Amino acid sequence: MSQSEIWTEKYRPSKFEEVVGQQEIIKRVKSLVNAMNIPHLMFAGPAGTGKSTLALIIVKELFKETWRENYLELNASDERGIDVVRQKVKDFARTKALENIPFKVIFLDEADALTKEAQQALRRTMENFTNTCRFIMSCNYSSSIIDPIQSRCVVFRFKLLEKKDISEVIKKIAEKEKLKIADSAFETLYEASEGDCRRAINLLQATASISPDITSEMINMIAATTKPSGIRVILDYALAGDFINARDKLLDTMLKDSVSGQDIIKGIQKEIWNLQIEPEIKVKITEKTGEIEFRMTEGSDEFVQLQSLLASFVLAGQGKQI
Amino acid sequence: MKTKEESQSLAEKYRIRKYLDLVKQDSAIAEIKTFIKEFPKKKAMILYGPAGTGKTSLALAAAKENDYEVLELNSSDLRNRAQLEAVLKPATLQTSLFKKGKLLLVDEVDGVTGTDIGGIPELIKLIETTKFPIIMTGNDVWQSKLSQLRQKCKLVEMKALQTTTIIEILKKVCEKEKIKRDDDFLRKLAIKSQGDIRAALNDLQSYSHSNDIQVDTTEKRDVEDNIFNILKKIFKERQPFLELFETTKMSLDEILLWIEENIPKEYKNESLAKAYYALGKADVFRGRIYKNQSWRFLIYQNIFQSAGISFSKPGILPPSFTRYEPPKRILKIWLNNQKMEKKKTISRKYAKLVHCSTKRAMRDFPMLKIIIQKQEIQDQMRLSEEEVDFIKK
Numbered sequence: 217m218s219q220s221e222i223w224t225e226k227y228r229p230s231k232f233e234e235v236v237g238q239q240e241i242i243k244r245v246k247s248l249v250n251a252m253n254i255p256h257l258m259f260a261g262p263a264g265t266g267k268s269t270l271a272l273i274i275v276k277e278l279f280k281e282t283w284r285e286n287y288l289e290l291n292a293s294d295e296r297g298i299d300v301v302r303q304k305v306k307d308f309a310r311t312k313a314l315e316n317i318p319f320k321v322i323f324l325d326e327a328d329a330l331t332k333e334a335q336q337a338l339r340r341t342m343e344n345f346t347n348t349c350r351f352i353m354s355c356n357y358s359s360s361i362i363d364p365i366q367s368r369c370v371v372f373r374f375k376l377l378e379k380k381d382i383s384e385v386i387k388k389i390a391e392k393e394k395l396k397i398a399d400s401a402f403e404t405l406y407e408a409s410e411g412d413c414r415r416a417i418n419l420l421q422a423t424a425s426i427s428p429d430i431t432s433e434m435i436n437m438i439a440a441t442t443k444p445s446g447i448r449v450i451l452d453y454a455l456a457g458d459f460i461n462a463r464d465k466l467l468d469t470m471l472k473d474s475v476s477g478q479d480i481i482k483g484i485q486k487e488i489w490n491l492q493i494e495p496e497i498k499v500k501i502t503e504k505t506g507e508i509e510f511r512m513t514e515g516s517d518e519f520v521q522l523q524s525l526l527a528s529f530v531l532a533g534q535g536k537q538i
Numbered sequence: 539m540k541t542k543e544e545s546q547s548l549a550e551k552y553r554i555r556k557y558l559d560l561v562k563q564d565s566a567i568a569e570i571k572t573f574i575k576e577f578p579k580k581k582a583m584i585l586y587g588p589a590g591t592g593k594t595s596l597a598l599a600a601a602k603e604n605d606y607e608v609l610e611l612n613s614s615d616l617r618n619r620a621q622l623e624a625v626l627k628p629a630t631l632q633t634s635l636f637k638k639g640k641l642l643l644v645d646e647v648d649g650v651t652g653t654d655i656g657g658i659p660e661l662i663k664l665i666e667t668t669k670f671p672i673i674m675t676g677n678d679v680w681q682s683k684l685s686q687l688r689q690k691c692k693l694v695e696m697k698a699l700q701t702t703t704i705i706e707i708l709k710k711v712c713e714k715e716k717i718k719r720d721d722d723f724l725r726k727l728a729i730k731s732q733g734d735i736r737a738a739l740n741d742l743q744s745y746s747h748s749n750d751i752q753v754d755t756t757e758k759r760d761v762e763d764n765i766f767n768i769l770k771k772i773f774k775e776r777q778p779f780l781e782l783f784e785t786t787k788m789s790l791d792e793i794l795l796w797i798e799e800n801i802p803k804e805y806k807n808e809s810l811a812k813a814y815y816a817l818g819k820a821d822v823f824r825g826r827i828y829k830n831q832s833w834r835f836l837i838y839q840n841i842f843q844s845a846g847i848s849f850s851k852p853g854i855l856p857p858s859f860t861r862y863e864p865p866k867r868i869l870k871i872w873l874n875n876q877k878m879e880k881k882k883t884i885s886r887k888y889a890k891l892v893h894c895s896t897k898r899a900m901r902d903f904p905m906l907k908i909i910i911q912k913q914e915i916q917d918q919m920r921l922s923e924e925e926v927d928f929i930k931k
Contacts, residue, residue: 221914224892268893293895294886326895414894415902422908441904459802459810467867471874474881474900511818515825519867520798524818527811534807 223421224414227389228269230276236413237381238266241372245270249277252317256342256351258327258366260358261374264412267354271323274352278317286313286320293329301330301337309341309349320349327353328360335362342368376411379403385413386420390430395420397430404432408439446473447483451491454526455533462526467519477518481509484525493532500538504528547743563592569694570600574671580692582665582672584647586679587696588764590734593675596696597643600673606641622660630668640670648676648684658687665690678764680864682792685872698733701725707735708742717742765796769862772797772848773804774855779844790836794820794843795865801847803860809851816846880928884910887919 220226229235232246248254254274259267275287288308290300305322313320324330330338342351342365351369355361358371383402390397409416422438423430446469453462469475475483485505488498508525512518528538566585573583585593601608609629611622629642644661665672679688699707708724711717719742731738765788771777783790794817801813820842823835885899888906892899899906907929910916916926 220891220918221912222888222892222909222918263898272893289893291889291895293897294889325893329895414892418902418905418909422905425908425911438905438908442902457807463802467870471870471878474878474903508818511822511825514822515829516818517821517825520794520821521818523798524811524814527814530807531811536808538811 223389223393224417227385227392227417228272229266230273232273232277235266235269235273236384237377238270238374241270241374245274245372249274252278254278254321254350256346256369257353258358258361258369258371259352259354259374260356260371262356262376262412264409264414264416265374265377266413267374268323268325271321271352271354275321275323278321279313282314286317287323288320289323289325291325292334293326298331298334298337301334301341305338305341306345309345312348319347322349322351324351324353326355328355328357332362335365339364339368377413378411379406382406382409382411382413382416386416389417389420393424393428395424395428395430398432400432401430401435404435408435446475447480447487448490450526451484451487451529454529455491455493457530457533459526459530462529463523466522466526470519477512477522478509480518480522481505481512481525485509494535497532497535497538501528501532504538547740563596563696566592566596566694566696569692570596570673573692573694574600574604577671578669581668582674582690583692583694584674584676584679584688585694585696586676588698588733589677590731590736590738591696591698592735593696594643594645597641597673597675601641601643604641605638606670607639608641608643610643610645622657622664626664627667630664630670630672642668642670642672644672644674646676647674647687648678648681658683662687662690678787680765681788682868685869699735700733701728704728704731704733704735704738708738711739711742765793766862768793769796769800770860772844773800773860774857776845776848776855779841779848782844783840790839790843791824794824794839795867796862797843797847799865799867800860800862803862805850813847813850816842816850819846880925884919884921884925884929887921887925891919 232242235242245257257271257274259270261267271289275283279286288304290304292300295304305324308320308322311320312318324338327335338351339362353361353365353369358366358373379402382405386397386402386405389395405416405419408419419435419438420430423434426434426438446465450462450465450469453459453465466480470477470480485502488502488505491498493501504525508521511521531538570583570585573580585596587593598608600606609626611626626642626644629640647661661674674687674691676684679693705721705724705728708719708727709721712719712724724742727738727741730741765786768782768786768788771782783793786793798817801817802810805813820839823839823842826832827835827839881900881903882896885903885906886896888910889896889899910919910921910929916929921929
């Protein structure tokens, strides 16, 4: 297979030794793999810290050339229903591996996106097929995985990558791709990536496709395109009493930038404390925000509920009781 | 023996024949003139408005003024796909034998019902291929089943006639028909008609044979209220609420969208917040109905969505006119989904290659778009031509 020109793939480590950061985890996982047997694993940690990479290394080390036949990768955030577990997972899990290794591996990425029902279904599957199949699950927070599944797994907690880790990766790529990176750009890349290696590499490649001379300014420019900057603008309109514009901007953000109502409300909740309003009102409006978020989880219409919150921000902007 | 003319109803007899006769619909007349002049820039138009405002008359007048033959299909005809294809389609493609051109009139398009299977889609197809202008009329064109049709058509509203206008017309007819009625009688008739000239003329005819001049204005025709009236009743009149939504075929959820769109037009500040609070509550109950199938909660949605909104403003409401607008949200979502479809398929292809979720790829899309400008990457992702076009935009 020809090498990918997408750098996150091209420079994805394929050996334990190449992985940056997470040294403790690597050591322990490596010893498991050397014994040619792994338990069910759970990788918990933020995005871009090496969870998928490590899963891939594990199967490549275990199965060598035939890893593709013995490995199933599912992304739960795209296929989150119980049907996935009942069909894809079971179909793959019930047949035996053809190698020296008596089991296959299923990597369930972003497993915290699975519905509770799907997780319950998974729990039985994990037990029933444990002889023929091992699971590696990744999630952001292990707390969103039901206890019975957690107790069946060895849990590893991945940490955010540090600046030196990210810089090491960047340097390696820059060398191979013949890029010139300004010193300050390393700092900017790290900050814009927020410790997420995938994001750092994507930023680098996007910037490099414009010019091989990488500067701070260019990185910031590219990084700004993916930041949901909309929320503050929406709130500022509302606080200034311009409800119509606030609402139009809200709908735009939800549609054009594909931000879900749930993400918007989380963003609003964080942003409240940066607003120029009385602390007393901040508390009131936070209470309101919490109520709206709860309603959304209950199945209310996100846009109607958010509009009602924006109407409260209009009052907050005038220093009135909410 | 009566001649044909004598046996005609007044409403038919005085149906307007020329633009000139059409009272107080100047803007609609101007619109239809440009429509016919500019055809085929827009191929179809919908004249909408309450009954008896002159929609059909205007369309017929337009044909007459331009010396066009009229092919009419109204709700008494079956209007399913086969029927439309058999009757209208040949007509849209063949030229007229005797007249300068042709005009297709689909009357009461909102009456294309469930039994007219495939009617609306076929109509949309006809609009695409027709060589002649198509005019449709309807009372309630904001139903969701007509949404796609609406996008293909020029929409022209015909307002309910004002009482004074109706009185004027009635007077003229009385003069010509030598009916003697005092102004007070005609005024009562006009009020009773609620802007429907056809109803007024019919009433005039029925009363003209009796000497009883009593007009009971409370005996209103059983009109179906359109959404604009419902909004007016909620926002301005605080009308009896429980029956309010029964006067329309529009669903409660659809009305909710209309209210949502128009709240900021009526309320500011505290009232705005209160109104949205009520709407939010209505929506919460709506959610509970759907989630648990507890239709009992419908009454709460109903009340919050009517009285809840109404009493967001204290005191008596001053009478004023507000131009309500149809909800933009649904259209925006639909348009956006069309656009997003490409973004989604591209993201899916990308996600497969790099071990991440489609959602994450969608979130990072602006950045990815820059990266996948590269030919090799496009090849590796097996992007279709359209998808390549999409990222190059």
